[in-house]
Amino acid sequence: MDDAIRALAALLRPATRILVFTGAGMSTESGIPDFRSPGGVWDRYPIVYFDEFLRDEEARKRYWLRSRETYPVLARAEPNPAHYAIAELERRGKVLAVVTQNIDGLHARAGTSPDKLIELHGNNLHVVCLDCNARTPREAIQAELVAGVEVPRCARCGGLLKNTTVSFGEPLPAEALQRATLAALTCDLCLVIGSSLVVYPAADIPVLAAQQGAPLAIVNATPTPLDATADLVVHARAGAVLPAAVAALD
Ligand SMILES: [Zn+2]
Numbered sequence: 001m002d003d004a005i006r007a008l009a010a011l012l013r014p015a016t017r018i019l020v021f022t023g024a025g026m027s028t029e030s031g032i033p034d035f036r037s038p039g040g041v042w043d044r045y046p047i048v049y050f051d052e053f054l055r056d057e058e059a060r061k062r063y064w065l066r067s068r069e070t071y072p073v074l075a076r077a078e079p080n081p082a083h084y085a086i087a088e089l090e091r092r093g094k095v096l097a098v099v100t101q102n103i104d105g106l107h108a109r110a111g112t113s114p115d116k117l118i119e120l121h122g123n124n125l126h127v128v129c130l131d132c133n134a135r136t137p138r139e140a141i142q143a144e145l146v147a148g149v150e151v152p153r154c155a156r157c158g159g160l161l162k163n164t165t166v167s168f169g170e171p172l173p174a175e176a177l178q179r180a181t182l183a184a185l186t187c188d189l190c191l192v193i194g195s196s197l198v199v200y201p202a203a204d205i206p207v208l209a210a211q212q213g214a215p216l217a218i219v220n221a222t223p224t225p226l227d228a229t230a231d232l233v234v235h236a237r238a239g240a241v242l243p244a245a246v247a248a249l250d
Contacts, residue, residue: 001241004234008245011189011217011232012089017096019187019214020086021206025194025221027102029080029239032073045069050170053162054130060151060160067163068145071138074103074124079110082193082238085246087111092249097183101195101202103165118180120172120202122165127152131159138163172201184208190216193238197224 012018024034045066052059087110089095098107099118105125107117126135134156141161144152152161166172183205184190190209197203197218203225210216210229217232218224219241227233234241 001236004232004236005241005244005248007232008217008219008234008241009248011215012094012191012245013249015189016094017186017188018089018094019096019183019190019205019209020089020098021190021192021195021209022086022098022100022102022107023193023195023197023199023202023220024102025196026082026100026238027077027080027104027106028194029082029237030077030104030106032077032102032104047168050167053167054160057151063162063167064145064151068142071124071142074105075139075142077104077106079106080239081243083107083110083112085243086193088246090116096187097180099180099183099202099205101199118176118183120166120176120180120205122163122173124163124165126164127161128164129154129157129159129161132157135164136161177201180205181208184214185212187214190214192216192218192220192224192226192230193242194220195224196220196222197226 028034048059048063053063083106086098090112095116097118098112098116099120100107101121103121103124105123124138126138127141128135132154134154141152154161187209190206192206215231218230219234219238221235221237
């Protein structure tokens, strides 16, 4: 493991425009299970696709039942040492962007600044009205759900509410995708942490970075489709490697 930490530090040291790309493995050390893992919440509560949500009240009931069960896990999670290590890289002036597939908001809470953070799948901190765009803290909606409301509605206009997360079958937010693409084209290192790189189009971002010539480093517990082309692959938990590699920059 010391060799892996030294190799990662050697890639981080000269870099000044790092694109950090994070996925579910980043947050498992904060107690948030990968919802795609067998036996996880995604198994117990089937996925509700965006078009179903729009047209079917029963689908909306399933959506909010699942959200009611998963929200408390996200809400009580705290950033872990790997989140703080990424914020420390930013303080050292080395981060171009932090592109995440995670919806838990933990990068922001660890200190990654809003102008660096690109949440490709949105976040779980608010709900938005699909009719009038009014935003409400997600916490307030949780109280309604726990009190027995099956499908919460906008307090202002009665419209449909939805978490500010990207659903299956829903396009990624265009602005986030544009910012991430620009970062991929201009970074001088792409550091993938805790992503299996199987969810597209998000996984196109590191592919694009590697294609334009940026070195690619992958820290993930399991193999990924990009391992063969990466400059460094570390099959480990991020918390076991990244804080030590950042500390080794001194
Ligand atoms: Zn509304």
